Amino acid sequence: MDTIWLPDLTQSAGPKFQALSRALRSAILTGALKPGMQLPPVRELAYQAGVTPGTVARAYQIATQEGLLAATVGRGTFVATATPRLGPTQALLQERRLANETGVVDLRAPLVPDVGQTAAIAEVMAALAPDMQAEWLDYPSQRDELPLRAAICDWLDGRILGQIGPDDIALTNGGQNGITLVLMCCLRGDRPVVLTEELAYPGFRHAARLVRADVVGVEMDADGIIPEALEAACRRHGPQVLCLTVDAQNPTAARMGLERRTRIAEIARAFDLQIIEDDCYSTAGPELPTLRALAPERTWFVGSLSKTMSAALRFGYLVCPTGMGSTGRLTAQHSFFGLSRPLTEIVQHLLCSGQAVRLRNAVQADLADRSQRVVNHLGSYDLGWQKGLPFIWLRLPQGWRASTFARTAEAQGVIVRSADEYALVHGRAPHAVRMAINGIIPVAQLEQAADKLAVLLANPPGDLCV
Numbered sequence: 001m002d003t004i005w006l007p008d009l010t011q012s013a014g015p016k017f018q019a020l021s022r023a024l025r026s027a028i029l030t031g032a033l034k035p036g037m038q039l040p041p042v043r044e045l046a047y048q049a050g051v052t053p054g055t056v057a058r059a060y061q062i063a064t065q066e067g068l069l070a071a072t073v074g075r076g077t078f079v080a081t082a083t084p085r086l087g088p089t090q091a092l093l094q095e096r097r098l099a100n101e102t103g104v105v106d107l108r109a110p111l112v113p114d115v116g117q118t119a120a121i122a123e124v125m126a127a128l129a130p131d132m133q134a135e136w137l138d139y140p141s142q143r144d145e146l147p148l149r150a151a152i153c154d155w156l157d158g159r160i161l162g163q164i165g166p167d168d169i170a171l172t173n174g175g176q177n178g179i180t181l182v183l184m185c186c187l188r189g190d191r192p193v194v195l196t197e198e199l200a201y202p203g204f205r206h207a208a209r210l211v212r213a214d215v216v217g218v219e220m221d222a223d224g225i226i227p228e229a230l231e232a233a234c235r236r237h238g239p240q241v242l243c244l245t246v247d248a249q250n251p252t253a254a255r256m257g258l259e260r261r262t263r264i265a266e267i268a269r270a271f272d273l274q275i276i277e278d279d280c281y282s283t284a285g286p287e288l289p290t291l292r293a294l295a296p297e298r299t300w301f302v303g304s305l306s307k308t309m310s311a312a313l314r315f316g317y318l319v320c321p322t323g324m325g326s327t328g329r330l331t332a333q334h335s336f337f338g339l340s341r342p343l344t345e346i347v348q349h350l351l352c353s354g355q356a357v358r359l360r361n362a363v364q365a366d367l368a369d370r371s372q373r374v375v376n377h378l379g380s381y382d383l384g385w386q387k388g389l390p391f392i393w394l395r396l397p398q399g400w401r402a403s404t405f406a407r408t409a410e411a412q413g414v415i416v417r418s419a420d421e422y423a424l425v426h427g428r429a430p431h432a433v434r435m436a437i438n439g440i441i442p443v444a445q446l447e448q449a450a451d452k453l454a455v456l457l458a459n460p461p462g463d464l465c466v
Contacts, residue, residue, distance in 0.1 A: 001289040005033060005040065006048050015376075016051050018191070020059035027080055028068050035081040039069070058214065061424070082408040095097050105441065106415045110307060110390035113370075113439030115362035117310050124349045128342070139348040139407050140338035142329055145171055150353040155292055161301060162293040164319055169330030171339050172316040175280040175304035179243070182300045182430070186241050186274045186332050187211055193239040199422045199429075201250040201278065202288065204243040213241075215426045223329050224249060227263040234271040241274045246291060246341050248281035251422045251434040252393045258288050265294040275299040280307055280316075283364060283388040296322045305347070307390060309362040360440040363439075364388045370446055377450035381457055392436040395430065401462025402431050408456055409433075414449045 007023035009016055027033040039045070042060065048054040052211040060077055063069040070080045135144075142386035149166040156164070168306045174180040183194065198217035216237050219229035225244060233239065245258040245265075256264075267277050277291045277299050292301040304316035320328040332338065368388040375385060375392065394416075396405055398439045402418040409416055416433040423429035435453070438446060 008048055009051065015037050015338060017055045017058040017062070020049070020051070020055060021062040022271075024063045025068060033079050035079050035355060038078045039077045039079070041076065062214070064282055072213055084170045098183060103416060103443060104410070104413050105438065107435045107438055107449065108415050108417050111439045112307065112309065112311070112390070112435040113337065115359060115366055115367040116173060117359050118382065119358060120350060120355050121346060124346050126344075127349070128345050135448065136254060140344065142333070144341075145338065148348040148351070151348055155356065156303070156319070158287070158288055160289040160293045161319060163294040164236060168320050168322070168325040170318040170320055170325060171319060171446070172332060174314045174316040175278065175302050176207065178281050178302040178304070178316045178318050179203060179276055179278070180210060181328065181331050182276050182302070182337060183207055183213065185324075185327055186214055186337070192241075193237045194336070195230070195233055195237070195239045195242045195273075196241065196424075197244055197249065198424070198427055199251060199419065200243070201245065202421060205424065215424060217427050220252075222254060223260045225253060225264060227260070230264065230267050234267065235272065239273060241276060242268060243276040243278065245278040245281065247279060247287045247288075248283060248386060248389050250278075251391065251417070251419070252279060253386055253389055253391065255386065261289065261291060261294055265291055268295055268298060269411060273298065276302045276435060279303045281389060283386055294318055297446065300328075305356075308363055309350070309356065313343065313347065315343060327398055367437055367439060369417050370439065373443060374435065374437070374450045377447060377454055378457070390439070392435045392437070393432060393434045394435060397460065400431060400457070402433055404461065405456065406433055412452045412456065414452050416453075
């Protein structure tokens, strides 16, 4: 640590973490703190400034989210070397490295196999072209979307969501857009607080940054968020929204049981929390009530076609809380006026013709086969997975650290995601990696990648200790 920096917070009004974040911002923008300088550890700066470690950690988190600081696990917190900017500091979706071009198998993000979607979409587009009328020149309207919203209700038939109808549905540009829209609907105040699982889909925190919200992680166990930890976070932080995934937790692949779901819904009701229930990865299996069914007055159920048909369509939907459908649709209208007419026509045709269900079943069958094959090659290790779920959580054996394993795997031609990418700044990251199922490469190539990982797992570096 080569930086001696002590801000004067004695004359600052308001919360100390905000005063400290302002002081950081000023020092960086004026050059008092230069790019690449390492900041004092949290506890050291807290002691010197006369504040709590939590105050410093929160200020560091805000500055990191604004792009002013860069935190590196195991090394510390540094002034960012790039030009500071407000907004996300890391791309949510990184450019894929295609195996046929590089020889590298990219298992960072799931890719759905083509089981007929390309041909089906092309067929629908060709059929639509002769029927284009003058109304395609006007803005889309909620009236035009009504048949598609009804088709979404049919698409969700069989899920335990409580009573829903077309008026409860809002259409979005994919699931990530749906999450952002919910935060826009629900959050209020200058620095609202959003809760997530301590290991969570990075899109939650990216969406929270866009609306200037602070993100707090809640401790988990094998069944998901721990109720007592959630209740403590509610009392301490006064959050407004809880983001979580109960059927296919990303990245751990865990599925929350009914008793835990019921308890989470009770706590949300007691503390007036709105819930974002991310269902984009859900797979077929024994049905349990969703949080939307257990707490229909406060749960926003987010889904999309990205993991079941095509991510390129950018089509998603919200099942809004009871009586909030018009609010969700109005927020969407204020954000982007409505989905494009070609997109809604394509999706409506696929849903109403029955092709969407057929394609979804075929995609899940292919992914189930691929995930089973990967598990067959790595089954002697500690895995979290569900059949058909397009990612597998690998808890590393003694001797491996997540970041080291990911770098070593990439050197062997296999790219995986370290647990660090799912943890919040200053959060806990276990020694684990997530492997996504790549549905567009040959199955043999996927199995070869699994074999390379198995060799690494069996031969940890001798000079590491965990």
